[in-house]
Amino acid sequence: MPCCMSGKFGEWCKNEDTLKISGIDYCIFHLPKDSNSKRYNKIFNARIEQKISESIELNGVCVLNGADFPDGFSFLGLCNSFSHLSLCGCRFSNANISNVKFDNSVDFNGAIFQGIADFSDVNFYDNVSFMDAKFVGYADFSRAKFNKDSRFYKTVFENEANFWLATFMGNTSFEFAKFKNTSDFSETEFQSDANFFAANFIGWASFCKTIFSDNFATDFRDIVAGLTGSNQIVLFSGVSLKSLIFTSIELEKMLFKYCIWPDRLFLERALGHTNYELMGEVEYPEVEELYRNLKQRAVTEQDMTKASDWHYREKLMCLEQIRRHNAGCSRWRNLLTVTWWYWFSSGFGERPDRAVWVLLGLFGVLLACLAGSLLFETGLTSTPDWTKIKDMLLAWPQYALFVSQPAYTPVCHLGRFAVLVCSKLLIPLQAALFVLALRNRFRR
Numbered sequence: 001m002p003c004c005m006s007g008k009f010g011e012w013c014k015n016e017d018t019l020k021i022s023g024i025d026y027c028i029f030h031l032p033k034d035s036n037s038k039r040y041n042k043i044f045n046a047r048i049e050q051k052i053s054e055s056i057e058l059n060g061v062c063v064l065n066g067a068d069f070p071d072g073f074s075f076l077g078l079c080n081s082f083s084h085l086s087l088c089g090c091r092f093s094n095a096n097i098s099n100v101k102f103d104n105s106v107d108f109n110g111a112i113f114q115g116i117a118d119f120s121d122v123n124f125y126d127n128v129s130f131m132d133a134k135f136v137g138y139a140d141f142s143r144a145k146f147n148k149d150s151r152f153y154k155t156v157f158e159n160e161a162n163f164w165l166a167t168f169m170g171n172t173s174f175e176f177a178k179f180k181n182t183s184d185f186s187e188t189e190f191q192s193d194a195n196f197f198a199a200n201f202i203g204w205a206s207f208c209k210t211i212f213s214d215n216f217a218t219d220f221r222d223i224v225a226g227l228t229g230s231n232q233i234v235l236f237s238g239v240s241l242k243s244l245i246f247t248s249i250e251l252e253k254m255l256f257k258y259c260i261w262p263d264r265l266f267l268e269r270a271l272g273h274t275n276y277e278l279m280g281e282v283e284y285p286e287v288e289e290l291y292r293n294l295k296q297r298a299v300t301e302q303d304m305t306k307a308s309d310w311h312y313r314e315k316l317m318c319l320e321q322i323r324r325h326n327a328g329c330s331r332w333r334n335l336l337t338v339t340w341w342y343w344f345s346s347g348f349g350e351r352p353d354r355a356v357w358v359l360l361g362l363f364g365v366l367l368a369c370l371a372g373s374l375l376f377e378t379g380l381t382s383t384p385d386w387t388k389i390k391d392m393l394l395a396w397p398q399y400a401l402f403v404s405q406p407a408y409t410p411v412c413h414l415g416r417f418a419v420l421v422c423s424k425l426l427i428p429l430q431a432a433l434f435v436l437a438l439r440n441r442f443r444r
């Protein structure tokens with residue numbers, strides 16, 4: 001009788017000799033671990049080497065799906081020149097895969113690691129997949145090197161997961177992965193896209209000095225952190241956040257210490273771009289809310305400089321929504337909104353440099369009003385009245401500084417009105433905005 005697992009795992013072992021355990025036939029590869037006495041382990045080790053050699057001679061593809069590996073089995077020293085190694089659904093008790101170099105692609109999809117899975121210093125030169133795999137014991141991927149794409153889609157880590165100093169050179173997916181215990185990504189390097197979409201961090205997750213590539217996307221949307229009601233958190237410390245994608249929903253689960261923030265977060269940069277495949281449609285209110293929540297957190301943490309930055313971006317998102325709403329109308333329609341004027345005059349009360357330029361501009365307008373009025377009175381003439389011009393120029397700072405009886409007052413009503421509006425309304429208002437912006441920026 002062929003092995004009872006032969007049908008389930010693609011018949012690769014159907015020609016193997018079988019042993020009867022409780023009336024059921026098993027090949028040496030699928031023999032349950034409980035029955036693996038030392039004698040069976042020896043046979044397993046010898047047979048697996050043989051099997052790998054046979055596969056290499058045949059087509060280079062080595063299939064060992066569903067095999068039950070004995071305790072402490074090591075890949076070290078095994079022939080490694082297969083073009084693809086398939087270990088889908090395999091069971092490992094304590095797996096010693098440390099320092100092994102896999103030259104070609106490997107699939108651990110659905111594999112179960114019941115004891116310690118030691119992948120420390122492992123080197124995957126080609127794609128590797130741990131999709132739906134389950135690590136019951138401690139998973140050690142410290143200093144592991146993933147030279148191409150790696151997939152941990154829906155992988156479950158029941159115990160501690162350690163990726164300290166690991167390097168991911170290709171695209172990496174931890175989508176829907178479940179970290180039931182602590183996970184350590186300290187000093188891990190992601191050189192391409194890193195996708196943690198909907199990952200579940202039930203234990204403490206640490207991303208200390210983790211390197212995320214600024215030129216790629218690091219997706220942390222929809223992550224779950226901690227059990228309901230607990231305060232488990234995902235910590236980012238000393239990390240550049242340029243490529244990090246998250247919304248206000250995930251923000252609650254994240255803690256940032258000594259991080260490098262970009263001027264514009266990824267979520268904002270993705271607005272209106274269709275080239276970020278993984279983003280879907282990003283809406284302005286979503287970004288506005290993120291900035292608002294970041295501002296609130298910065299205020300709580302007494303980080304007023306950051307609060308100022310987030311306030312500016314929040315209001316800018318609000319203005320963008322108005323612009324979008326008015327897209328079909330005349331461009332002048334934007335000028336009718338208070339938000340636009342607030343942005344234009346002082347950068348939402350956060351940009352003193354902008355406010356001072358506008359203030360200087362208003363001084364210019366005042367001068368133009370005075371000069372216009374004078375020109376209206378005297379008309380264009382080849383012999384200008386220098387006394388009047390001198391008075392007008394003297395009156396200019398006097399108006400600006402609210403002197404009660406300036407040296408020159410326009411004769412025409414329109415000129416008087418324009419000068420009055422400029423000097424008694426616009427300039428004081430703008431001066432107040434400048435002071436406000438200055439205070440907001442430097443009160444900290």
Ligand SMILES: [Zn+2]
Nearest residue numbers: 003013027030
């Ligand atoms: Zn079998």
